[in-house]
Amino acid sequence: MHIVDRRLNPGGKSLGNRQRFLRRAQSLVRRAVRDQSRDRSIKDMGEGGEVSIPIDGVREPSLRRSGQGGLREHVLPGNKHFTEGDTIPRPQGGGGGGGSEGSEDGGGEDDFRFVLSQDEFLDLFLEDLELPDLAKTRVEDLENPAWRRAGYSTSGSPANLSLTRTMRNSLSRRIALNRPRTEEMQELEEEIARLEAKGDEPERVKVLQLRLEDLQRRRKLIPFIDPLDLRYRQFAPYPKPVAQAVMICLMDVSGSMTEHMKDLAKRFYALLYIFLKRRYRHVELVFIRHTHTAEEVDEQTFFHSTETGGTVVSTALVEMLRVLNERYRPEDWNIYAAQASDGDNAPNDNERTVSLLQDQILPLTQYFAYLEVKPEDEPLSLGLTSRASDLWRAYEAMDDAGPRFAMRQVRHRRDIFPVFRELFRRRGQGAGAERVGAP
């Protein structure tokens, strides 16, 4: 008998099967994930979880008898009062207790339930979403590209000498050319010394000495390390995409912003954050709140403390520029900004806001999203333009905003995700051509 401990064997043996299953049921699982994410709070958005998909899509058909019709026989245990010839009214909706095999999937009903891991969930959740201009423009005019290994060369600086390669070459050359080994020569020398000490075999000593000389000569001819052996590690430059992003949250916190509006904005920021996290190795968050003045705050203050004052949007943009100048050089960072506001702005500030945005901020950022949050109970306006807020109209009038800028209105929690999807939908090939004109 053998006992084998398999507990430490690598697990996940059926990972391949699982991937095949998810690929097979992809469209169904994707739909299930979308449906579910609608009901989820943003905080749980990043978690995995149980989803259910219609069983029909992953059915494994087989030729089996149908559950209906035909003569059936059952042998059942637990008879209490029946005798031969008794009749039993036919039970509704089924062929009696026995006989039915049921489906091997347990429920056998309409749904197949299973658990998705966090990664699988997010992958499906954010699938066909794409960041606009994922670091592409930056890559081209990168000043100091990264270096990576690119094989070996026969020349190079001593610092890049690859010792293992060099020694490997040296060893094979020494073996090939049969370079005399040190032990061999030592043995010979000892033998000569021994014989000389005895002094009775001068002939043999002479022969051995000749041989020793020959070996010494060959050792000189075949060096331990030859310049031929040298190998240097070679490096080649490659354009390194900027793998870090900063996400700047701008929000109007003046009195007109209700808790509901802040909640909407928060949900949008959360989605954007999850999304950026998936795409960039390192994502930093900057929170800038503004009334008639703007300041950078931490997350807690950003969402929860209230301020009073007027509304001057341009202050926030100026603050943003200051933060960018100080800490986030556009060469090193992908910059995303999301602005949430109820649309109020001091009338005389609109012009300045637009020019700041258009001339200074948009060229720096990868993407600038403006989210106008509205009270939930406000009815959907018919003539949107007539009721549009100051800021909305100002932004709308901005010509040449380009694909880096997007603006949407949101009223209800359930709108957040669709709006988000719409903003980051993977665009066709046409989008690339559009981009040419932008700086």
Add this chain to the structure above:
Amino acid sequence: MTMHLIPKPLLFHSNDWDFDTIRRIYDACERIALGELGLDVYPNQIETITAEQMLDAYSSSGMPLFYKHWSFGKHFAHHEAVYRRGFGDLAYEIVINSNPCISYIMEENSATMQTLVIAHAAFGHNHFFKNNYLFKQWTDADGILDYLDFAKNYISECEERYGHLAVERLLDAAHALNSQAVHRYPRRTKPDLRSEERRAEERRRHDEQMYNDLWRTVPKSDKPRSGVSDEERRRALLQLPQENVLYFLEKTAPKLAPWQREVLRIVRNVAQYFYPQRQTKVMNEGCATFVHYKIMSRLHEQGMLDDGSYFEFLKSHTNVTFQPKYDDPRYGGLNPYAIGFAMMCDIERICAEPTEEDRQWFPDIAGSGDGMAVLRDVWANYRDESFLLQFLSPKLMREWRMFHVVDDPERPELRVDAIHDDRGYRRMRRALARQYDVAWTDPDIQVVDVDLAGDRRLILHHNVVNRLLLEADDANRVLQHLADLWGYDVLLKEIDTATGMVLKEHRASAQPLGR
């Protein structure tokens, strides 16, 4: 009986176990299984695994290695969801019919459970695998793991060479025909060249001896006979009718590439390997349960298990052999563990202390005294259907209070056809045995003809008994798969065996199989 009073050391004191404990347990079980019960087993290999690995093994039919397919991922996801919700327990063990016999035991099990599992799997199932005639006839315990290894590599090579999609579609189609992929009867072995030559020689000599020039002058009626013989000849060449649909496709489907045939062969061989297990569920589990019960009881008698452990064992034993009554919400058919175990205990009783009734019903074994010898013979030579038909005793039918209900859709109500009384015993036993006859419970589907000269349409028949038709939706899906494999149209007729009427027809046209 003072022998029993000589105290033996306990196998273990706490419920923790280590590998020494396992070895001690194994040796104690082995002594009883081989020495007292006279079992004959393959060498054992016991592997400890984690719960996650158990789930892994679940999803690939319990085999340690298997080719990859999405359906196994689906099963894994299902088991995992059930397990996580805490609805289902995992099996305590999985045992593989191979030589050496591999038993998986879970690390979470207590020492008592490990004893139970070793007795159950490493001796009970193992003995059954090695001795039952179906397993001997149909499975190759020595070669199965090597074959699965080959299958796994072959299919992953195919995936690389021909693309995942093509392989997936092929496997989908093959899996759909899984239950039509077994040979139910041993085939004629293929004659080798030498014996063929010898036969041809004999025939020639016979013809020479029988030669008479007069035959030449007998007028021949060549026309009418040739048509019939052509068709017959074609059917004979194609080995029709053929119930192993995958075998038929592998050998004759005109459009399949060689690698596709090989994949069909793999699916078919695996299905064939599992075929005996479907026919011996009651016996296999009954045998294992009976053996573990015997071994555990003996260990307890000998003082190697303390009372606490024995109770722990009894608790899971009674759970396993619990049979709810038909009107219990938990009822889900007859529990193979329960009925197998009950019948085997009953056989032992009949051998040891038969009643007058037993002597009448089982004259061969009643009072023979050696219950184990009878059981070993039963385990070797029966399958579920014949086992129930032969050995279900009136006493057990009374104890279980069995009754037989017939559901005829032409009558307004169900009818109790037989109960546990003198008039009913035999009829009920026959009806029950038939429910375990795989050839009866599986629909009988055969390839009957193919129009090779015409449009190459493949014709199958489902021989309908008791007007039990196929599930139409599934049948159409399977037929589509079949048509894709065959490459031309397929027609399935459902024919009533009683009247010969065609009850229903399904058709499918081929779509090109992904390449």
